[in-house]
Amino acid sequence: MSELVNSQASAIERRLARSLSSTRILAQGVRQHNGVIDQFEIYADEVLKAVGGVSNLQLAPNGVISHIHPIAGNEKAIGHNILKDDHRLKEAMLAINERRLTLAGPFTLIQGGVAVIGRNPVYLPSDKGDKFWGFTSALIYLEDLLKVTDLDSLQERGYSYQLRRPAPDTGITETFARSVSPLTEDSYSVSINVPNATWQLIISRAENVSKWYSYNGYIISVFTALLVAWITRFVLLQPEKLRKEVKEKTQELQQLAYYDHLTGLANRRYLHEQLNIVFKEYSRNQKPAVLIYLDLDDFKKINDSMGHGAGDTLLQKIAIRLKECVRSNDLVTRLGGDEFSILLLNTHSTRDVSRIAKKLIAAVERPVTLESKSFTVSASVGITMIPADGHDANSILRNADMAMYAAKTAGKKRFSFYDQSLQSIAMAKLQLEDDLAIAIKDKQFVLHYQPILTQLTDEVTGYEALIRWKHPDQGLIYPDKFIGVAEETGKIIDIGYWVIKEVCNQIMLRTSNLQPPLRFSINLSPKQFKDTNLLENIRHIMQETGVDGRSLEFEVTESSIMEDIEHTNSTLLQLKKMGASIAIDDFGTGYSSFALLKHLPVDKLKIDKSFITDLETDLSDQKIVHGLISMAHKLHLEVVAEGIETKEQHRLLKQYKCDLGQGYLFRKPVPMDHLQNFIYKPL
Numbered sequence: 093m094s095e096l097v098n099s100q101a102s103a104i105e106r107r108l109a110r111s112l113s114s115t116r117i118l119a120q121g122v123r124q125h126n127g128v129i130d131q132f133e134i135y136a137d138e139v140l141k142a143v144g145g146v147s148n149l150q151l152a153p154n155g156v157i158s159h160i161h162p163i164a165g166n167e168k169a170i171g172h173n174i175l176k177d178d179h180r181l182k183e184a185m186l187a188i189n190e191r192r193l194t195l196a197g198p199f200t201l202i203q204g205g206v207a208v209i210g211r212n213p214v215y216l217p218s219d220k221g222d223k224f225w226g227f228t229s230a231l232i233y234l235e236d237l238l239k240v241t242d243l244d245s246l247q248e249r250g251y252s253y254q255l256r257r258p259a260p261d262t263g264i265t266e267t268f269a270r271s272v273s274p275l276t277e278d279s280y281s282v283s284i285n286v287p288n289a290t291w292q293l294i295i296s297r298a299e300n301v302s303k304w305y306s307y308n309g310y311i312i313s314v315f316t317a318l319l320v321a322w323i324t325r326f327v328l329l330q331p332e333k334l335r336k337e338v339k340e341k342t343q344e345l346q347q348l349a350y351y352d353h354l355t356g357l358a359n360r361r362y363l364h365e366q367l368n369i370v371f372k373e374y375s376r377n378q379k380p381a382v383l384i385y386l387d388l389d390d391f392k393k394i395n396d397s398m399g400h401g402a403g404d405t406l407l408q409k410i411a412i413r414l415k416e417c418v419r420s421n422d423l424v425t426r427l428g429g430d431e432f433s434i435l436l437l438n439t440h441s442t443r444d445v446s447r448i449a450k451k452l453i454a455a456v457e458r459p460v461t462l463e464s465k466s467f468t469v470s471a472s473v474g475i476t477m478i479p480a481d482g483h484d485a486n487s488i489l490r491n492a493d494m495a496m497y498a499a500k501t502a503g504k505k506r507f508s509f510y511d512q513s514l515q516s517i518a519m520a521k522l523q524l525e526d527d528l529a530i531a532i533k534d535k536q537f538v539l540h541y542q543p544i545l546t547q548l549t550d551e552v553t554g555y556e557a558l559i560r561w562k563h564p565d566q567g568l569i570y571p572d573k574f575i576g577v578a579e580e581t582g583k584i585i586d587i588g589y590w591v592i593k594e595v596c597n598q599i600m601l602r603t604s605n606l607q608p609p610l611r612f613s614i615n616l617s618p619k620q621f622k623d624t625n626l627l628e629n630i631r632h633i634m635q636e637t638g639v640d641g642r643s644l645e646f647e648v649t650e651s652s653i654m655e656d657i658e659h660t661n662s663t664l665l666q667l668k669k670m671g672a673s674i675a676i677d678d679f680g681t682g683y684s685s686f687a688l689l690k691h692l693p694v695d696k697l698k699i700d701k702s703f704i705t706d707l708e709t710d711l712s713d714q715k716i717v718h719g720l721i722s723m724a725h726k727l728h729l730e731v732v733a734e735g736i737e738t739k740e741q742h743r744l745l746k747q748y749k750c751d752l753g754q755g756y757l758f759r760k761p762v763p764m765d766h767l768q769n770f771i772y773k774p775l
C-alpha cells in the first residue's frame with residue numbers, strides 16, 4: 093500500500109512542479125521586457141503548450157489581473173485586485189514578503205470548477221533596488237491535476253482516497269478531493285509538498301473490499317482466539333483429531349491473509365514480513381539477499397484490448413513462469429496489478445543475479461495464448477542488493493521500484509541494478525525538463541554545421557545541422573544530454589520545427605550570397621517522424637522561407653522507419669515529392685535490412701561511426717563496411733561514412749568506393765559563419 097500511495101503522491105508533486113514552472117517562464121518574459129506587456133497571448137500560448145497541465149496564465153501588475161490567456165470564460169476575473177481579496181490575500185502577501193512562488197487553493201472558481209493558483213512575484217530593478225511589479229500566475233484545475241494519477245482507476249478497483257490540506261486561515265484540516273466511498277481503517281497516508289503547504293493523500297481499500305480483506309484479518313485473530321479456547325476445552329479430550337483440524341483451519345486463514353487470490357502467489361504483506369526477517373537475520377548472521385522488482389511493459393494495452401478476464405489469465409500464466417525460474421526457497425510475490433517481486437535468499441553475486449534477471453525477462457517474453465490469440469509481453473526489472481541498497485523493507489522496495497523505472501526509461505525489456513545516483517538522476521531530469529521548457533520559450537538553441545564531402549574529390553556536397561543548447565548557466569550543452577528527455581516529454585516536436593526553420597533561413601542566406609546549392613541534412617527523431625503535422629508544417633516552413641526542397645535532406649533512424657512501415661513509406665514519399673532526399677542515419681545499429689530498404693524511397697545510408705572507429709585495425713569491421721557499401725550500391729543507394737577521424741580510415745573508405753564522408757578529419761561541427769569558404773586540404 094505504501095508504494096501505491098507514494099507513487100500517486102509523487103505523480104501529483106511532479107505535475108504540480110512542472111505546471112507551476114510556467115509562472116517562472118512568464119516572470120522571466122516580464123523581466124526581459126522590463127514589465128512592458130506586449131503580445132501576451134502569443135507568449136502565453138507557447139508557454140501553455142510547452143509546460144502542459146495549466147488551464148490559464150495570468151498577469152497581475154500591482155496585484156490587479158490585467159491579462160488572462162485563454163480569456164474565454166474568464167472575463168469576469170479581469171480587473172480583480174488580488175491584494176484586496178480577503179480569500180487570496182494571505183498567499184499573495186506571503187509571495188511578496190518571501191519573494192517566492194506560493195500556491196492558493198484549491199478553491200471553487202466563480203466561473204465553476206475547483207482549482208489551485210500558483211503566484212510568482214516579479215521584481216524589476218529600479219534606482220532604489222528591486223521593485224515589486226506584480227504577479228505571474230497559473231491556474232490549474234484540480235480535475236486536470238488528478239488526471240496524472242491512477243486515483244480514478246484505483247477507485248474502480250475498490251480503493252478509496254482523500255486529499256486534504258490545512259485550511260490557510262484556521263489550520264483545520266479540510267478534504268478537497270475524495271472518492272465516492274469513504275475511507276476505511278485499512279488506510280495509508282503520505283504528505284505531498286506543495287509551495288507553502290503540505291497536503292495529505294490517504295488511500296484505503298473501499299468499504300466492501302476492505303471489509304473482505306479486514307474480515308480475513310479479523311477472522312484470523314477472532315478465529316485464533318476461538319480456536320485457542322476450543323483447543324483448551326477439547327484438546328485434552330480428542331487430541332489427535334482436533335490438532336489436525338486446528339492445523340487445517342490455521343492454514344486456510346493464513347492463505348487468505350498472505351496470498352494473492354488471483355495467482356496464488358504470496359502477497360505484499362507476506363513479502364514485507366519476510367523482508368523484515370531477512371533484515372533481522374542479517375544483523376545476526378550477515379546473510380545478504382536480493383530483491384527483484386518486475387513490472388510488465390504495456391500490460392494496460394492487453395487489459396484495454398482484450399478485457400480484464402484475459403489480463404487476469406495472463407497474470408496467472410506469468411506467475412507460474414516466474415516461479416519456474418527460481419529455486420523453491422526463493423519467494424515470488426505479486427505486489428499488485430502487473431507488479432511482481434522475487435526475493436532471492438541464497439544468491440548475492442551480481443553475475444548470478446544478472447543471469448536470473450535475464451531468465452525472468454525471457455520467461456515473460458515467451459508468447460502467451462489468450463482467447464486463442466498469441467501475445468507477447470515483456471518485462472522491466474529493477475534489482476536491489478540487501479542490505480547494501482536499503483535499510484528496511486520499505487526502502488528496499490522503493491529502491492527496487494526506482495531501479496525498475498530506470499530499466500523502463502532505458503527502453504524496457506531489460507534489467508537495471510539500483511545505485512544511489514538514480515535518486516539524483518531523477519531530480520536532475522526533472523530540472524532538465526523545466527529548463528527545456530524555458531529554453532524553447534527563450535530560444536536558447538543554436539545550430540552547428542558539419543560538412544559532408546565526396547570521398548574521391550574531397551568537395552563539400554552538404555552540411556549536417558546539429559543542435560546545441562546555449563544554457564544561460566551551464567554553457568553549451570550537446571544534444572546527447574537533452575534530446576532523449578526532449579523526445580520523452582514531446583518537446584522534441586517544437587525543438588524540431590525550430591531546427592527546420594533555422595536551417596531553411598540559413599539556406600536562404602547562402603542562396604542570396606550566391607553560394608553553390610548544397611544539401612542541408614536535418615535529423616528527425618522517432619517522435620518527430622510520427623508527428624501527424626510533420627508534412628504540413630515542413631511544407632509551410634518551405635513556403636514561408638522560400639526554400640527549394642532539393643536543398644533539404646532528412647535523416648531518419650532505423651528505429652523510426654521500422655515502427656510502422658506503411659506510415660514510413662507514405663511519409664518518405666511525400667518528403668521526396670517536396671524535393672527532399674532521405675538518408676537512413678546510424679545504419680547498421682538497428683534492425684532494418686536491405687530487403688526492407690529495397691521497398692522504401694531512400695537515397696542514402698549513413699554507416700554508423702561505431703563501424704568506422706576501429707576500421708584500421710578491426711578486420712570484421714572492414715568486412716562489414718565493405719559489404720554494406722557494395723550492397724547499398726546494388727540498390728542504387730549512396731553511402732555516407734560517419735565519424736571519419738584518420739587519414740587511414742579515409743583511405744580505406746575510398747578503396748571501398750564509399751561515396752561520401754563526414755568526420756573530425758575534415759571538420760568538427762561549428763557555427764555556419766566559421767565555415768564560410770571552407771575547403772578541405774589534406775596535408
Ligand SMILES: Nc1nc2c(ncn2[C@@H]2O[C@H](COP(=O)(O)O[C@H]3[C@@H](O)[C@H](n4cnc5c(=O)[nH]c(N)nc54)O[C@@H]3COP(=O)(O)O)[C@@H](O)[C@H]2O)c(=O)[nH]1
Pocket residue numbers: 542556557558559570571572575584588591615616617647677678698701734735736737754755756757761
Ligand atoms: N532530433 C534531432 N537530433 C539531433 C539534432 N542535432 C543532433 N542530434 C542528434 O544528437 C546526437 C549527437 O549529436 P552531436 O553531439 O552533434 O554529434 C554529432 C557529431 O558531432 C558527431 N561526429 C561527427 N563526426 C565525428 C567524428 O569524427 N568523431 C566523433 N566521435 N563524433 C563525430 O556525430 C554526431 C552526428 O551523428 P548523426 O546524426 O548520427 O550523423 C546525434 O545522434 C544526432 O543525430 C537535431 O537537431 N534533432
